[in-house]
Structures are given as structure tokens and as C-alpha cells.
Amino acid sequence: MNQKTVIITGANSGIGKAAARKFAGEGHTVIMACRNLEKSRPVRDQIATKTGNGRVLLEQVDMSSFESIRDFCSTYQEKHQKLDILIHNAAYFNHGSPYKQSPDGIEITFATNVAGPFLMTMLLRDLLAASDDARILHAGSNIIKHFLNPKKEIDFDHLQKEPENPRNHSVYINYRNSKMALLMLSFRMAKEFAGDGIKTYSLQINGATMSKEALMKVKPHWRIIARIQNLFFRPPEFTANLYYEICISEKFREMSGVHFNHKLDVMQPAKTDAGIITDIKQGAGADVYPAYAMNEEASEKVWNVCNELTQEHSKLII
């Protein structure tokens, strides 16, 4: 078997944990990139024991902190010659939380879900380029469907400053914006990295049941809603298997800059001004993503903002 080395961020719970188990079970080297080592160590041990794979490694990283990401990447570079698969799975989404900034003064959702993954990818780019089949996967969300409404756009104004009126802060809007920005990055990186043979993919996740640990992270009244949602969602293993297929399958080897749905069909940009029936079908289905994801001005802004925010952190110091 062609054994790969894979980094999975947020691999201690939910989909990330199920993915770590899947890759480990198939004999690959897995680096679980997690922010809380104490909590993650028993998960690592359990995966290593159950799969009999001695190459399940745990490394600390806080995806909201540039310094932490740089430390993680430096450590990785010291220990490994190449990286085959990078899965940006970790994400910040905290029901009911107030506006909060990362240690670098960036709105926490954008820092964790967009700027952090961008920096990690840039720092690991050379090691990815050393693989003969490098693949980066971004965990997307169907929350971006809100952008099917042509009036919606990413709010760049509050990335580094709190809205004056706290009522203008919304966890959902920040999360939705972050997942759209991440998709734009995925498309852009496909072009930027084509010369290096690094491929990028994104998966639109419709929902996965929240684990007991994940449920405990949210406030009690949100927990009730999450428990109800759990009745309708698929287990994390379903999405973890999709991660595996996207990152390993030969049929995706020559693709890049694609956004998959839960059937692993390549999604297409939605038609705009196509009439109300088409709008309803597009909104209800899983075949298209909002045309806004192809908006050149917004995509360029996401790329530039990520570059500017991470600039002074984007060199590997060993």
C-alpha cells in the first residue's frame, strides 16, 4: 500500500477524530493536530490501540494563534521530509458567544477557520510540494447557502474591530463568512499551487451528529437544539469516509479546486437570475454552491487579507 502522511486538525473529536481513526485503520501515518493535549492524549491512545497503528502521533496546535501554528509547522519540519495530505478540519463555532478576538487581534472565527489554515498551508507548502500526490482538504459547510441570496457578502469590516453595536455581532454570520472565505481560498490555492503539484479540495458538510464531548462545549439551551439536530444528522464516520475518499482515491488525483457535496459529486456555481423555481431548486439541492464563491473581487480580498494578516508570521523558523 502507498502509505501517506496526513495532518488532521481538530482530530480529537467529531469528524476529525473519526477521520484520524479511518486513516490510521488504513495504515497511514496520522498527525493529530489538536489544541488540548491532555484531552487529546486518551483519544490518540485509543485510536492507536484499536487500529494497531504505531504511527498515530499527537502534536499541539491552536489554530487561532499564528505563533502556535508556526511552532507546530517548525516541529513538523524537523521530524518529517514531506507531507502528503493536509486536512483543515478544526473550526470555531460557539453558539451564543460574544465577539471575541484571537491572540493576534483577529475575530476568532476568521482567525481559526480561515487565517490559521491559510498560514499553516503556506508554512507547509514546501513539504507538500515534496509529495508526489499532495492534497489539501478544507471542511466546508452548507451554511454558505445563505450566499445564494445575492445581497449577502463577506463582512471584512469587523475582522479586527468589534461592531459598535453588540447586536450587530452574530456567531452565525461570522461562521458563514468564514466558510465562504475558506472555499474562496481553496479555489485560489488550486491555481497558486498548480505548479507545485499541490491539489486543493473542499467538502460541503451538511451536518454530522455532535459527540458527547462536542455537546458539552455548548451552553445548555443550545445543547437541547443540538440534540434535536443530532436526530437528523449522519454520524461523523460518514463524513470521515468522504475525507478519506477525497484524499486517497485515484479518481480525484488529477482534480484540483473542486468543491464536493456529500455524494462526492463536484458542485457547480449556482445560476443567477434564473427565476424563482430554479432558485428554490438550487437552495434545496446539493448540486450548486453560491456564485458569490467565484466573485473575483471578494476572492482577491480574502487572499490579500490572509496574506496581510499572516505576513510577519509566514516564515518557518527552525
Ligand SMILES: NC(=O)c1ccc[n+]([C@@H]2O[C@H](COP(=O)([O-])OP(=O)(O)OC[C@H]3O[C@@H](n4cnc5c(N)ncnc54)[C@H](OP(=O)(O)O)[C@@H]3O)[C@@H](O)[C@H]2O)c1
Ligand atoms: N457537525 C456538523 O454538523 C458540521 C456541519 C457543517 C460543517 N462542519 C465542519 O466540520 C468540521 C468538524 O466539525 P465537527 O462537527 O467534527 O466539530 P467538533 O466535534 O466540535 O470538532 C471540532 C474540532 O476542532 C477543534 N478546534 C476548535 N478550535 C480549535 C483551535 N483553535 N485550534 C485547534 N483545534 C480547534 C476542536 O478542538 P477542542 O476539542 O479542543 O475544542 C475539535 O477537535 C468543522 O470544520 C465544521 O465547521 C460540521
